[in-house]
Amino acid sequence: MNIGIWVLGDQLWHRQAAITTAPENTPIIIIESLAHIQQRPYHQQKLVLVWSAMRHFAAELRQQGKTVTYYEAAPNFATPLSEWVNLHQIQELRIMAPNDRPFLDKINHLQLPCKITIIPNNQFIWSETEFKQWASPRKRLLMEDFYREGRRRFNILMDGNKPIGGNWNFDKENRQPPKGKIAPPAPLWSEPDPITQAVISQVKSLHHIPTYGAASPFRWGVTREQALAVLDYFITYQLPDFGPYQDAMVTGQETMWHSLIAPYLNIGLLQPLEVITAAETAYHQRQLSLNSVEGFIRQVLGWREYMRGVYLYVDDDYANGNWFNHHHPLPDFFWDASQTDMNCLHQVLSQVERTGYAHHIQRLMVLSNFALIAGLSPQAVESWFHSAFIDAYDWVMQTNVMGMGLFADGGILASKPYAASANYIHKMSDYCGNCAYNYKLKTGAKACPFNFFYWDFLHRHRERLQKQGRISFILKNLDRMSEEELEEIRTLARNWHREQE
The missing domain is CATH 3.40.50.620 (HUPs)
Structure with missing residues (x-):
């Protein structure tokens, strides 16, 4: 044959x-x-x-x-x-x-x-069959359970049957705000060779096909050799201090200590187990901080494998989820960052326009958070993410955006909606210091949209959110607001959408 x-x-x-x-x-x-x-x-x-x-x-x-x-x-x-x-x-x-x-x-x-x-696909650590065997007897598909099983199954950062260091994760040590002057190492980029330069010219000539962003300057690697160089650079210069500031956002520091390997993993130039092995080997040989190494490994062995597994496990109808019944259209500034005067959104969206990249907290707590509390259509938001990001694929964005970012699946994937006011962004970034709005205000002309949308979101969905144990206690703050204040918040939210639409 x-x-x-x-x-x-x-x-x-x-x-x-x-x-x-x-x-x-x-x-x-x-x-x-x-x-x-x-x-x-x-x-x-x-x-x-x-x-x-x-x-x-x-x-x-x-x-x-x-x-x-x-x-x-x-x-x-x-x-x-x-x-x-x-x-x-x-x-x-x-x-x-x-x-x-x-x-x-x-x-x-x-x-x-x-x-x-x-x-059958062999570019993941867990096969589709193995994930379904793990998931099928469970009432809830908790990532933490999956991650621990992966650590045991593949003997990653283990001391016999126990995790090295005594804890399965060190998240609490990896959420430091960017106080003072921080100086992450510059990322390792590649120069386009003649093949890449020809592709850049070709993409720029696609005038009859709608595209987003700019093709140049293009600095990503395009071969396995270049991808391995990026991985080695990360392990050597970025991984040692990756953990503490992995959630921080700083103007002008687009990559921080992040690895920039997701695009290469997602097209096959790197393999997940070799990435994990490189990090674990560096931990043992160079005595790197466990919170940094574990935090990075959890992103690959935990979240990446889990998101893909859930995507293949759930029904086809998952993509149509809209648990909060949100239907507002995507604002134009998602396609043109110059159209928003919210500095946090402007910083992240303009970065995405240039590079096709933003790190996980910029995606989750700025872009997805805003879309969630503003009541944007989950399908429109997911489609934009799929269009905009260099590492985006259907299997990546369905679960990450619809499930974790927008809670559109009603809690199949995330334990609570990742909704936050401007206070979170002020704590974890320097974006609020140069903004047209005041991060402290939820009413008035200078009120930050993240604030009035946050409280409007809690008010609109109070009954449903009351059943989410980890967020229900926040709802009590609504009782401390006067009806006049709540009405002004609702009015600001309605007027904002009218101006956009």
Whole structure:
């Protein structure tokens, strides 16, 4: 039987399952689809990253002696696949299972003159089957339980049957506000080579296709060698002090001590277990602080694996969740940061426009928090996140945004809504110091929208939130407000939306 392999743009690993389970001389096809990138206005940095990484990966495969057919800017996937299958007389097309459900559905509906075989995905530590076996007997899918099971199962930071240091996590040590002058190391970036420069020019020329952000300056790595260099740089220079300020936000410090490896993990240039092993090895060999190493490992072994597992475990209808019944449209400033005078939003959104990146607290406690308390449509917010971020995929954003960020699933994933007033942003950033609004005020002309939206959110959903044990005590503060103050808060919230719409 003549076998062929289709390598997808987020499966750029030489040991991926479709390649390793096929005979050595099996022909490979890789396709750039213009139809695919028109599903939403993707960030130009992401298009450059994925297409350049795909082209570099194809070149590496050819250097290994493999037969690779590469289609640049094809109109769709179906046309080149049909041509290639007929040309090579392919009888079985093997594809490693995509992580995104919509793409798997697309594959299943392809009309090709050959058999299509889906090979289980091996780019995660937990297989889909293993996660379902862990999840199926449980009433609640708590990340902490999953994380501890992962530590035990893969013997990560363990001392026999107990966690090293006596605790499973050191979150309390990793929430320091950015007091005083802090000086994180500069991130390691890459210079575009001729292949990447050609992709940048191509992406800039896509005038007929809606996109977001800017393609240049482009500084991300596009090869496994460059991704490994970023990982090594992080382990050497950033991981030692990663923990304490991992939640902090500082103007002009876009990356802080964060690793910047998520884009590489999500397209296969790095593998999660090698990342975890590198961090754990550094802990033992260099006596790094346990709170920094554990905090980083929890992001990969815990949250990343958990989010993907939950995404594959829940029903297809998860994407339609809207527990709070929020329907306000996405404000225009999400697409153009210059249109907002809220400094925290301006800082984060302008950074995303330039780079396609923001760290997890900027995403959760600025962007998602605002969307939650302002009552924005969960589907509109998730679609924007998917468009805007360089590491975004359906499996990433469904659970992170719909579940953790917006509580649109009603608590399947998160134990409480991550709603906060301007006080949190003032504590964990320097954004409030140069803002048109006063972070202390919840009423009046200078009241911060984060404040009046926060209290309006609590008031609107008081009955539902009363059942959320970790947030119910905050609701008592509503009783201390006069009816006049509450009415002014509600009026400010309504007027804000009217001005936007």
